[in-house]
Amino acid sequence: MQYNFAKLYCTHLPYTSAGKRMEQDTRTATVMEAVKRKIASRLLQPGEKLPSIRGFAATMRVSPSTVVTAYDRLAAEGIIYARRGSGFYVADAARPFSVADVGPQLDREIDPFWVSRQSLDAGPDVLKPGCGWLPADWMPSEAMQRGLRALARTGGGHLFDYGETRGALNLRHLLARQFSEEGLEVNPGQVLLTPSGTQAIDLICRFFLRPGDTVLVDDPCYFNFQALLKAHRVEVAGVSFTRSGPDTELFEEALTRHKPKLYITNSGLHNPTGATISPQVAHKVLNLVTAHGLVVIEDDIFGSFAPEPLPSLAVLDGLECVIRIGSFSKTLSASVRCGYITARTDWIEALVDLQVATNFGGPGPVASDLVYGVLSDGSYRKHMEALRVRLAKKRREVADRLERLGITPWLSPRGGFYLWCSLPDGRDAATIARSALRRNVVLAPGNVFSVSQTMTGFLRFNVSQMGARQVYDVLESAMKPAGG
Amino acid sequence: MQYNFAKLYCTHLPYTSAGKRMEQDTRTATVMEAVKRKIASRLLQPGEKLPSIRGFAATMRVSPSTVVTAYDRLAAEGIIYARRGSGFYVADAARPFSVADVGPQLDREIDPFWVSRQSLDAGPDVLKPGCGWLPADWMPSEAMQRGLRALARTGGGHLFDYGETRGALNLRHLLARQFSEEGLEVNPGQVLLTPSGTQAIDLICRFFLRPGDTVLVDDPCYFNFQALLKAHRVEVAGVSFTRSGPDTELFEEALTRHKPKLYITNSGLHNPTGATISPQVAHKVLNLVTAHGLVVIEDDIFGSFAPEPLPSLAVLDGLECVIRIGSFSKTLSASVRCGYITARTDWIEALVDLQVATNFGGPGPVASDLVYGVLSDGSYRKHMEALRVRLAKKRREVADRLERLGITPWLSPRGGFYLWCSLPDGRDAATIARSALRRNVVLAPGNVFSVSQTMTGFLRFNVSQMGARQVYDVLESAMKPAGG
Numbered sequence: 001m002q003y004n005f006a007k008l009y010c011t012h013l014p015y016t017s018a019g020k021r022m023e024q025d026t027r028t029a030t031v032m033e034a035v036k037r038k039i040a041s042r043l044l045q046p047g048e049k050l051p052s053i054r055g056f057a058a059t060m061r062v063s064p065s066t067v068v069t070a071y072d073r074l075a076a077e078g079i080i081y082a083r084r085g086s087g088f089y090v091a092d093a094a095r096p097f098s099v100a101d102v103g104p105q106l107d108r109e110i111d112p113f114w115v116s117r118q119s120l121d122a123g124p125d126v127l128k129p130g131c132g133w134l135p136a137d138w139m140p141s142e143a144m145q146r147g148l149r150a151l152a153r154t155g156g157g158h159l160f161d162y163g164e165t166r167g168a169l170n171l172r173h174l175l176a177r178q179f180s181e182e183g184l185e186v187n188p189g190q191v192l193l194t195p196s197g198t199q200a201i202d203l204i205c206r207f208f209l210r211p212g213d214t215v216l217v218d219d220p221c222y223f224n225f226q227a228l229l230k231a232h233r234v235e236v237a238g239v240s241f242t243r244s245g246p247d248t249e250l251f252e253e254a255l256t257r258h259k260p261k262l263y264i265t266n267s268g269l270h271n272p273t274g275a276t277i278s279p280q281v282a283h284k285v286l287n288l289v290t291a292h293g294l295v296v297i298e299d300d301i302f303g304s305f306a307p308e309p310l311p312s313l314a315v316l317d318g319l320e321c322v323i324r325i326g327s328f329s330k331t332l333s334a335s336v337r338c339g340y341i342t343a344r345t346d347w348i349e350a351l352v353d354l355q356v357a358t359n360f361g362g363p364g365p366v367a368s369d370l371v372y373g374v375l376s377d378g379s380y381r382k383h384m385e386a387l388r389v390r391l392a393k394k395r396r397e398v399a400d401r402l403e404r405l406g407i408t409p410w411l412s413p414r415g416g417f418y419l420w421c422s423l424p425d426g427r428d429a430a431t432i433a434r435s436a437l438r439r440n441v442v443l444a445p446g447n448v449f450s451v452s453q454t455m456t457g458f459l460r461f462n463v464s465q466m467g468a469r470q471v472y473d474v475l476e477s478a479m480k481p482a483g484g
Numbered sequence: 485m486q487y488n489f490a491k492l493y494c495t496h497l498p499y500t501s502a503g504k505r506m507e508q509d510t511r512t513a514t515v516m517e518a519v520k521r522k523i524a525s526r527l528l529q530p531g532e533k534l535p536s537i538r539g540f541a542a543t544m545r546v547s548p549s550t551v552v553t554a555y556d557r558l559a560a561e562g563i564i565y566a567r568r569g570s571g572f573y574v575a576d577a578a579r580p581f582s583v584a585d586v587g588p589q590l591d592r593e594i595d596p597f598w599v600s601r602q603s604l605d606a607g608p609d610v611l612k613p614g615c616g617w618l619p620a621d622w623m624p625s626e627a628m629q630r631g632l633r634a635l636a637r638t639g640g641g642h643l644f645d646y647g648e649t650r651g652a653l654n655l656r657h658l659l660a661r662q663f664s665e666e667g668l669e670v671n672p673g674q675v676l677l678t679p680s681g682t683q684a685i686d687l688i689c690r691f692f693l694r695p696g697d698t699v700l701v702d703d704p705c706y707f708n709f710q711a712l713l714k715a716h717r718v719e720v721a722g723v724s725f726t727r728s729g730p731d732t733e734l735f736e737e738a739l740t741r742h743k744p745k746l747y748i749t750n751s752g753l754h755n756p757t758g759a760t761i762s763p764q765v766a767h768k769v770l771n772l773v774t775a776h777g778l779v780v781i782e783d784d785i786f787g788s789f790a791p792e793p794l795p796s797l798a799v800l801d802g803l804e805c806v807i808r809i810g811s812f813s814k815t816l817s818a819s820v821r822c823g824y825i826t827a828r829t830d831w832i833e834a835l836v837d838l839q840v841a842t843n844f845g846g847p848g849p850v851a852s853d854l855v856y857g858v859l860s861d862g863s864y865r866k867h868m869e870a871l872r873v874r875l876a877k878k879r880r881e882v883a884d885r886l887e888r889l890g891i892t893p894w895l896s897p898r899g900g901f902y903l904w905c906s907l908p909d910g911r912d913a914a915t916i917a918r919s920a921l922r923r924n925v926v927l928a929p930g931n932v933f934s935v936s937q938t939m940t941g942f943l944r945f946n947v948s949q950m951g952a953r954q955v956y957d958v959l960e961s962a963m964k965p966a967g968g
Contacts, residue, residue, distance in 0.1 A: 029660075029671050033653070036673045040649070040833065073671075079829055116840045120649045136644040144643045145636040152632035159628045160620040162818040165524070165604045169517070176513075187513055187557075189520040195679050195821070198844040206715060211695060227841035231690060334646040335848035337679070345520075345563055352524065356600045357711035360682040364819035367850075 027062050031070035034060060036079065039090055041121050042114060043437065050080060050088040111448070115223060118442045129471050130433070130444030132271070133334055134417060134464045138387065143379035144333060147370045158365040165352050165361050167193025167340075168368035174375055175340055184315045184324075184342075192348050193362040194355065197301050197327030197339040198224060201264065203351055204297055204323055204341065205232050206358070208261055216260040218246055220420075220449035220458070222271040222299070225264050234261075238451030241270060243411050245277030248284045255292040262295050268310035269302035272449045272460035273420040274413025282311045289313075289321060296322040304331050304384055305391065305415040319344055328371050331384060338363045338371045391417055394463040402461065405476055410458070419461045427479055429459050435478035441471060511546050515554035518544060520563065523574055525605045526598060527921065534564060534572040595932070599707060602926045613955050614917070614928030616755070617818055618901060618948045622871065627863035628817060631854045642849040649836050649845055651677025651824075652852035658859055659824055668799045668808075670826050676835055677846040681785050681811030681823040682708060685748065687835055688781055688807055688825065689716050690842070692745055700744040702730055704904075704933035704942070706755040706783070709748050718745075722935030725754060727895050729761030732768045739776040746779050752794035753786035756933045756944035757904040758897025766795045773797075773805060784810040788868055789875065789899040803828055812855050815868060822847045822855045875901055878947040886945065889960055894942070903945045911963055913943050919962040925955060 038044040050056070050071065057064040071088050074080045080088045119131035151158060166172065172188040179186050194200040209215065211233040217225050219238030229236050237258040240247040245267065254260070267277040277285070289296055298314045303326065309315075314324035319342065327339030341351060355362055374380045392415075399409045399419060406424035413419070423429060429445035436443050444462075446455030466472075522528040534540070534555065541548040555572050558564045564572045603615035635642060650656060656672040663670050678684040693699065695717040701709050703722030713720050721742045724731040729751065738744070751761040761769070773780055782798045787810065793799075798808035803826065811823030825835060839846055858864045876899075883893045883903060890908035897903070907913060913929035920927050928946075930939030950956075 029657075032671055033673050036829075040836065113837055113840060116844070117649055117836075120646055120840070120845060133646065134644075136641040139644040141639050141643065145639055148632045148636035148643075152629040152636075155625050155629055157620040158819060159625065159632075160618075160623040160817045160819055162604055162617065162813070165601055173513070187516055189517055196843055198842065202842045224841065224844060227837075231838055231841045329646070329844075333644045333848070333850075335642060335644055335850045337848045337851075349524065352601075353597055353711075354715055356597060356604070357708065357715045358682065358686045359680055360600070360708060360813075361604060364817070364821050366817075366819045366854075367821075370850075 024066070027066045028070045028073065031056070031060050031062060031067055032074055035070065035074055037121055039079065041117050044090050046090050048090050049086075050090065052087065113227060115442070115444045115448050116227070118437065122442055126440045126442060127465065127468055127471055127474075128442045129461050129465045130442045130459075131462055131465060133330060133462075134387075138390070138464060139333065140374060140379055140383040143374045143377070143383065144336075144370065146379075147373040150373060151366060151369055154369075158369055161365060162361050163363075163365045163368065165356055166191070166348075167338075167362040168365060168372060171338075171368045171372040171375070172340075174372065175342070179324075179342060182309045182312065182315050184312075184319070186319065186342050190319070190342055190345055190348050192341045192343075192351055192355065193368060194325075194327075194339040194341060195359065195363050195367075196337045197299065197325055197329060198228065199359070200325035200327070200339045200341045201225070201297055201299065202228060202231075203354055203358070204295075204325070204343075205229070205234075205262070206354055207347070207351055208295055209234050213262075214258045214260045216251075216254055216258065216263040216294075217451060218265055218270065219451045220272055220446065220455050221264070221451070222266065223444075223448040226451065229264075236451055241273060241275065242281075243273075243275050245275070245281035246285060248281060248288070251285060252288050255288055255294070259292075260294055262297060263289065264297045264299065265313070266299045266302060267313050268300060269305055269413060269416040269418075271302065272418055272444070272458075273410060274416055274418045275411055276306070276310050276414055277313070279311045282313055282316055286313055286316050286322070290317075294321070298322055298324045300324050300326040301330055302416050305388065305417070307388055307415060310414070314342075323347070328375075331387070332371060332374055332380065336367050336370045338367045388415060391415065391463065394466075395419060398461060398463040398466050401466075401472055405472065405479065407459070407475070417462050417464045419463060421459050421461060423457050423459065423479070426457065428456050430456065432459070432475070432478045436474050439474045439478075441474045443475075508550070511550045512554045512557065515540070515544050515546060515551055516558055519554065519558055521605055523563065525601050528574050530574050532574050533570075534574065536571065597711060599926070599928045599932050600711070602921065606926055610924045610926060611949065611952055611955055611958075612926045613945050613949045614926045614943075615946055615949060616928075617814060617946075618871075622874070622948060623817065624858060624863055624867040627858045627861070627867065628820075628854065630863075631857040634857060635850060635853055638853075642853055645849060646845050647847075647849040647852065649840055650675070650832075651822075651846040652849060652856060655822075655852045655856040655859070656824075658856065659826070663808075663826060666793045666796065666799050668796070668803070668826075670803065674803070674826055674829055674832055676825045676827075676832050676839065677852060678809075678811075678823040678825060678839065679843065679847050679851075680821045681783065681809055681813060682712065683843070684809035684811070684823045684825045685709075685781055685783065686712060686715075687838055687842070688779075688809070688827075689713070689718075689746070690838055691831070691835055692779055693718050697746075698742045698744045700735075700738055700742065700747040700778075701935060702749055702754065703935050704756055704930065704939050705748070705935070706750065707928075707932040710935065713748075720935055725757060725759065726765075727757075727759050729759070729765035730769060732765060732772070735769060736772050739772055739778070743776075744778055746781060747773065748781045748783065749797075750783050750786060751797050752784060753789055753897060753900040753902075755786065756902055756928070756930075756942075757894060758900055758902045759895055760790070760794050760898055761797070763795045766797055766800055770797055770800050770806070774801075778805070780806040782806055782808045784808050785814055786900050788815050789872065789901070791872055791899060794898070798826075807831070812859075815871070816855060816858055816864065820851050820854045822851045872899060875899065875947065878950075879903060882945060882947040882950050885950075885956055889956065889963065891943070891959070901946050901948045903947055905943055905945060907941050907943065907963070910941060912940050914940065916943070916959070916962045920958050923958045923962075925958045927959075 053064050053067045057067045081091050119128045172191040176186050176188045214235040218241040239250050239254045314322045323343040325341050407421045410420045433443040433445040444460040446458030537548050537551045541551045565575050603612045656675040659675050660670050660672045698719040702725040723734050723738050798806045807827040809825050891905045894904045917927040917929040928944040930942030
């Protein structure tokens with residue numbers, strides 16, 4: 001089960017001459033893969049020169065001839081090209097449709113995919129204070145291992161069947177009970193399990209949006225909302241997010257001017273700011289939403305990180321025009337993928353059809369069983385209690401260390417792992433992020449979160465990923481003015 | 485881990501008066517859920533009368549007052565409504581957008597969702613010769629259980645992290661090697677893992693299609709292609725599928741007339757017919773496709789069921805304009821969901837972005853580790869060998885039994901679990917399917933597979949789900965002419 005490639009290849013390749021050739025092919029493929037990964041993660045940009053043959057051979061611990069073969073094949077594939085006497089360069093591949101090509105023009109180098117691909121595809125030697133998840137060793141290992149062993153014992157249909165179209169009933173019951181504790185009365189039939197929180201939003205977008213519609217998001221907001229909405233070919237309008245939620249005057253103005261079909265938000269522990277909507281703002285926003293007849297997606301993915309239930313548009317509204325979505329990727333596992341939607345019954349019915357059409361159902365029983373197991377045996381509650389205490393301490397520690405570098409948290413969040421921070425003296429976050437990346441530190445620069453592209457002076461930090469001194473050293477050095 | 489609700493509620497509900505009230509709520513919820521499921525699965529249609537209070541109370545083993553409460557709440561939710569002195573009826577819920585409302589008008593009762601929802605949401609007492617998967621006890625239990633235990637031992641990031649944007653490299657390497665054995669040379673960077681085969685197709689459709697485009701499918705074809713394409717709001721054109729692939733004359737005519745952007749097909753062991761494209765037809769189709777500049781999605785989900793590699797458009801084309809997709813849902817597990825796309829590098833790069841935008845990546849490491857484990861340790865090969873032998877025998881047996889009822893297989897497939905059969909004397913498959921459903925047997929009537937709605941005389945049978953004598957009894961009785 002480990003990614004031990006040496007072992008993997010030995011098992012499959014007997015040491016014959018054919019085996020040697022295949023081994024050579026494998027080495028070549030590994031080098032090609034490494035180059036493609038650098039390109040995919042923007043470490044190598046279109047037009048940029050590739051590492052020298054000799055240098056890259058040393059890095060990859062292969063012979064220079066392997067690198068030559070790899071570069072030649074990459075050139076044959078059109079991914080790179082050779083300039084006579086100069087070396088190899090990254091090609092600008094022609095694409096029939098790229099999400100990054102659609103919608104408002106953002107900074108193409110630091111676009112909404114920048115943080116996702118950097119952090120998802122980063123090797124183990126890369127530090128990721130810009131990423132959006134907790135380190136694996138903060139997660140409930142024992143509970144998950146117990147769940148896997150229990151599944152192995154259970155066997156049968158759980159391991160092999162698609163499961164119900166709405167997802168496992170026991171998990172839907174449990175979620176409905178949790179919502180009811182918040183004052184949101186729903187029946188399990190109003191809960192639809194999805195393979196992820198992102199897919200939950202995607203499904204709802206498919207249901208309500210047509211190309212050319214406008215969607216309102218917070219500015220700043222989670223960068224992937226923008227990427228997702230581009231895939232739907234809709235216009236995105238932003239509304240300033242204050243320390244107590246969206247600016248209600250600008251919100252009303254945006255509803256009048258843009259007539260959005262949807263508003264997508266994190267009301268509680270907003271990403272990236274960590275702010276939470278106040279009850280007064282929630283009430284006003286809901287009145288405006290009702291008056292203008294739009295639908296709200298409340299992404300409650302960080303709700304469990306708060307020590308107490310937070311103000312919620314979905315609860316206030318009773319699911320008339322607000323849809324709540326969430327997932328367990330942040331609190332339990334992003335590997336066992338499971339999200340949910342809770343909404344009006346008639347909408348859920350139609351979303352079930354859409355999910356069958358586009359994914360032949362939701363998460364399989366293996367995923368929902370694992371989630372249900374951890375949620376129902378008390379280990380989730382204990383895990384979350386410990387996590388809240390640990391994160392509160394980390395938020396204070398990291399805020400102190402950042403402030404010593406002149407980086408100032410915008411507010412002190414009531415929970416979660418993000419600190420949204422302003423940089424000193426007009427420093428540019430994108431420049432700092434590029435510089436840090438060269439030293440194996442992935443940061444999240446403000447503008448990837450901003451529709452208006454006005455957050456150049458901000459960085460979002462994940463306090464759980466900032467134990468290493470190197471993070472602060474790299475930050476300090478990256479913040480030095482050029483030539484300074 | 486078992487769906488033992490009695491136990492579940494006991495754990496959570498101490499037997500106090502509050503507990504009693506909650507238990508009562510739970511019973512009510514269970515009754516409501518049962519009704520909703522009947523509605524979702526079309527067992528109860530809009531306008532149809534609900535079971536009597538007393539009768540349903542007996543069925544559900546609850547008190548009549550629980551059923552009254554449940555019906556009242558369902559009425560409050562607008563799902564059913566009361567007619568004074570007459571009882572309760574299923575409401576026709578208003579929906580802002582229903583996939584079933586878009587695209588060519590099909591028979592609304594027997595639409596492409598009919599089989600999916602019937603078979604996915606069927607209880608254990610329902611027989612499913614119309615469904616599209618193998619029974620759980622035909623699947624490699626030991627290998628999967630070994631995989632789960634190995635994952636529990638490994639722990640760490642595999643259990644908690646998102647994984648790479650393309651999916652696990654070891655599984656992509658393994659798939660690339662398998663393709664190469666077929667003569668399709670791809671590198672692992674050209675393989676993108678997806679959460680399912682359906683999502684693989686969905687992602688490609690998002691990449692290439694715009695609302696209003698036309699897509700060509702086989703007639704008949706897998707019913708969910710139609711449901712999926714409706715969600716993309718495109719026109720669907722069908723081309724007659726012969727025993728050796730699509731009719732090439734009609735294919736050319738369709739390309740000229742409809743100018744489709746995409747053609748989606750199963751070349752090998754086609755669903756529902758079980759036919760396989762001949763090398764000659766494959767060659768002709770590929771020439772036409774190249775001449776007209778469209779893209780082909782070859783869904784190879786049934787390829788592994790054939791005893792030898794089948795003719796393939798993707799292999800013949802070398803992935804110039806053909807994209808291959810597949811999954812392990814049919815051969816290994818539909819609960820551990822994992823599919824793949826292999827295509828040109830530039831397309832894959834853009835599809836990676838799209839999958840990040842719409843699902844924040846592909847299947848998590850838990851899913852890909854489980855699949856990789858079974859695929860790499862030899863147990864998959866053994867499982868498939870045994871499965872092919874078992875299915876060949878079943879196909880013969882079931883064909884014999886069906887022929888005794890006057891139901892005739894259209895051809896004898898080279899592998900897989902489907903038999904596409906014609907009914908005697910102009911019998912209508914939809915009528916038979918409705919009648920069988922009342923006796924807890926889910927069938928797959930021809931027209932759910934047909935764009936032209938000309939397959940009224942066909943049923944698709946899954947030979948692995950036809951061991952019970954009841955299937956044949958119900959079939960025989962359902963085929964009797966009315967009053968006969």
